[in-house]
Amino acid sequence: xxxxxxxxxxxxxxxxxxxxxxxxxxxxxxxxxxxxxxxxxxxxxxxxxxxxxxxxxxxxxxxxxxxxxxxxxxxxxxxxxxxxxxxxx
Amino acid sequence: xxxxxxxxxxxxxxxxxxxxxxxxxxxxxxxxxxxxxxxxxxxxxxxxxxxxxxxxxxxxxxxxxxxxxxxxxxxxxxxxxxxxxxxxxxxxxxxxxxxxxxxxxxxxxxxxxxxxxxxxxxxxxxxxxxxxxxxxxxxxxxxxxxxxxxxxxxxxxxxxxxxxxxxxxxxxxxxxxxxxxxxxxxxxxxxxxxxxxxxxxxxxxxxxxxxxxxxxxxxxxxxxxxxxxxxxxxxxxxxxx
Numbered sequence: 001x002x003x004x005x006x007x008x009x010x011x012x013x014x015x016x017x018x019x020x021x022x023x024x025x026x027x028x029x030x031x032x033x034x035x036x037x038x039x040x041x042x043x044x045x046x047x048x049x050x051x052x053x054x055x056x057x058x059x060x061x062x063x064x065x066x067x068x069x070x071x072x073x074x075x076x077x078x079x080x081x082x083x084x085x086x087x088x089x
Numbered sequence: 090x091x092x093x094x095x096x097x098x099x100x101x102x103x104x105x106x107x108x109x110x111x112x113x114x115x116x117x118x119x120x121x122x123x124x125x126x127x128x129x130x131x132x133x134x135x136x137x138x139x140x141x142x143x144x145x146x147x148x149x150x151x152x153x154x155x156x157x158x159x160x161x162x163x164x165x166x167x168x169x170x171x172x173x174x175x176x177x178x179x180x181x182x183x184x185x186x187x188x189x190x191x192x193x194x195x196x197x198x199x200x201x202x203x204x205x206x207x208x209x210x211x212x213x214x215x216x217x218x219x220x221x222x223x224x225x226x227x228x229x230x231x232x233x234x235x236x237x238x239x240x241x242x243x244x245x246x247x248x249x250x251x252x253x254x255x256x257x258x259x260x261x262x263x264x265x266x267x268x269x270x271x272x273x274x275x276x277x278x279x280x281x282x283x284x285x286x287x288x289x290x291x292x293x294x295x296x297x298x299x300x301x302x303x304x305x306x307x308x309x310x311x312x313x314x315x316x317x318x319x320x321x322x323x324x325x326x327x328x329x330x
Contacts, residue, residue, distance in 0.1 A: 003185040005212045018189075024322045025291045026183045027156075028279050029318030032295040033311050037303050038252060040267050046304060054269055061273045062236035063282035074277035075126070075270065082269045 051089035057082030090175075106232045118215045121244035127155045127274060128245050132252020134159065138166035139148025142253045149249040153242060154212065157181050157280070159271055164311070173312050180315060181221045182287045195225040203231055210238030287329065291322025 022050035040046060048055065061078025068074065128149070135145030140162065148158045157178050164174050169265055188211055196204055206213075207225075215238045285288050295318025302310025 003182075003189060003208045010279070015185070017140065018101050020187065021326060022319055023183045025184065025288065025319040025322035026180045026280050028292050029295045029322065030177060030180050030315045031156070031275040032292045032318060033299040033314040034163060035272040035279070036296040038272040040300055040309075046206060046300075050255055053266075054272065057266075057269055058276065059093055061276045065277050067282040071258055071274070071277040074280075075273045077260045078273040078276065079266070082266055082273075086266070 038074050051085070053086040053089070056085040097312070102228075105229070109229045109233045110236030110239070113233040113238075114240035117214070117218070117237040117240050120217075121241050124155065124214070124245060125248045125251075127159075129252035129255060130270050130274070131155065131158050131162070132249040132254070133256035133272065134252075135162050136253055136256025137267055138162050140165075142257060145253045145256075146246070146249060149246045151248070153209070153245060154182060155245075156275075159274065160201075163268075163271060169311065170308065173309055176312055184213075185211065191216075192219060192225070199225075199231070207231070207234055207238060210235070210242055212241060214241055217313065277298020285326075287322045289323040291318045291324045294318045296322035 035058070038051075039054045040048065042052070042054065057078045058080035059076050064070075064075040064077040101171075121254060131146055131149070135148060136142065140148075141255055148161070152158050152161070160177055160181050161174065189208070196207065199207075215234065218224070218234065225234060238242075279292060283292055295314050298314035298317045299310060302314055307313065
């Protein structure tokens with residue numbers, strides 16, 4: 001539906017620049033609100049201990065994503081850290 | 090003679106349409122292969138979160154959007170209220186509104202079948218194919234897009250099926266940090282987008298409020314923190330310009 005809507009010729013609408021500016025933040029805002037809790041919460045409990053593998057993997061993934069901007073390096077390096085820390089503790 | 094000539098003329102475009110569709114599919118192949126990990130991740134995540142194989146596959150058949158599918162499965166597993174679920178799906182796919190706007194000039198004169206067909210197939214990947222000045226400008230280019238988008242759809246569904254198979258066959262394996270893989274995908278999607286101060290503010294606000302809301306057990310925390318993030322980013326942009 002969201003994909004089709006604006007391909008309809010009869011639709012007289014033009015998206016205001018304010019709305020489209022607001023929407024341009026939707027991706028980062030939503031995805032952040034989902035991945036941050038995955039890193040910090042385990043079984044509904046806040047876990048900021050040094051043994052939290054999710055947190056370590058996440059920090060690593062963020063660093064690599066910032067450096068390389070590449071999905072596969074991000075997943076690969078983050079994944080290795082995650083598994084490594086998980087095995088160590 | 091004339092009859093066979095006519096027949097020849099009639100079959101010629103169809104043949105050519107098939108040829109451009111195949112070319113669209115081959116041009117799309119690198120991208121179709123690139124999403125293999127996500128398709129497999131989604132399939133096995135759906136199984137791990139308690140969906141049946143049919144439900145998992147139908148996600149890809151009907152929704153056909155990686156981010157929305159991952160978000161939905163995560164949220165359903167966390168017993169998110171249905172309204173919140175719909176809203177999140179809408180917000181995550183809201184970039185499709187922007188795609189529709191960009192392609193409106195080119196596609197809005199086409200028949201309903203083309204608009205619905207290509208509209209359904211419009212992914213980030215196919216949109217990346219649409220930057221050519223003359224894309225969708227002729228019948229051939231429409232068929233080319235159909236081949237590219239259609240093959241991507243088929244590939245996505247095959248990868249999903251592979252993931253479902255892996256999830257069913259190796260249930261223990263799926264406990265090994267699929268959640269983390271989802272987080273890593275989202276990190277990889279978000280971080281490269283943080284190019285400006287407003288986006289940074291948006292992400293930080295969303296991150297902080299999501300933690301606070303979860304810590305205090307607020308049911309609509311996810312929507313609220315996404316909204317706060319968007320508003321903070323938008324506000325920052327208004328202040329700076």
